[in-house]
Amino acid sequence: MIVVNGPADWKPLEIEPDGVEPSVLGLVEYLRGQADFGEVLTREKVVVFRGFNVPEQELEPVMDLLLPNRLSYLHGTSPRTKVGSNVYTSTEYPPEETISMHNELSYSHEWPSRLFFYCATAPATGGATPVVDGELWLASLDPEVREAYAGGLRYTQNLHDGLGLGRSWQEAFETDDQEVVESFLDGGEADWKWMPDGGLRITTQIRPSTLKHPVTGAEVWFNQSDQFHPASLGNDMAAELAQIMPPEELPQSVAFADGSPIPDEYVLQVRDRGLEAAVDVDWRQGDLMVVDNVAVGHGRRPFTGDRRVLVAMSG
Structure with missing residues (x-):
């Protein structure tokens, strides 16, 4: 078993050029000199590379080394733009909004083990990517909340057919083929149905x-209940929709495994304590970050100015 830092004193490992040139070639040289980057990532949980001045158009050789099995963002709920081979923009929510802590695709039956972030354009102010140790997040919650969640969760999604709230099923699964979507969902033993209006x-x-x-073997908090729950919706329009629509008709909702509702105060505690326990990773242009998606949750702080952060993921 790999020994890792205790959650109370944890912070990401930062690596800068040392003995190699500050360039994509220098970073590739450094990575090829590592016996097992996977072991380093498991131990450190998050690794940030600064000062290597990697241009966006030269990311491929770096990603080939850091993401051995790059995945598409299938079953994703957040708005993104695909900009390359399984490379996406980070979540495109308004800059004034905070994106709460989460483990990518933890609501799905398939999730990536590793995430890659690259800063193409640093924001004028703010815009950090907070990361939170999942052990610390779990330990920060009241025993009552942990016990209530112990039985698991059920998530519900309504994906429209091209016109409606949230994402379309074509966007979420990157296909127009219903049979491909059905096969994916059947693989995760999900209940699904096509709606009369063409939605899913x-x-x-x-x-x-x-x-x-x-x-x-560490037990970590690993779900996205606060992001699916109406209580934590981050804007007035979404909150109003939650008041006039039943949860099962919202673009996304969540309940306990037995179908009973999750109290608002539980969801807000999960959201707020995850953000409070997080460590901010501030961006400079050309920075890269790799995250163990099981060990660590991530989010986004509000920002001003342009911010372009790219994301990729692997199994």
């Missing part, structure tokens, strides 16, 4: 609220 309703089978890390 998905109700997952039970998903866990916590997960044991496959290498370290």
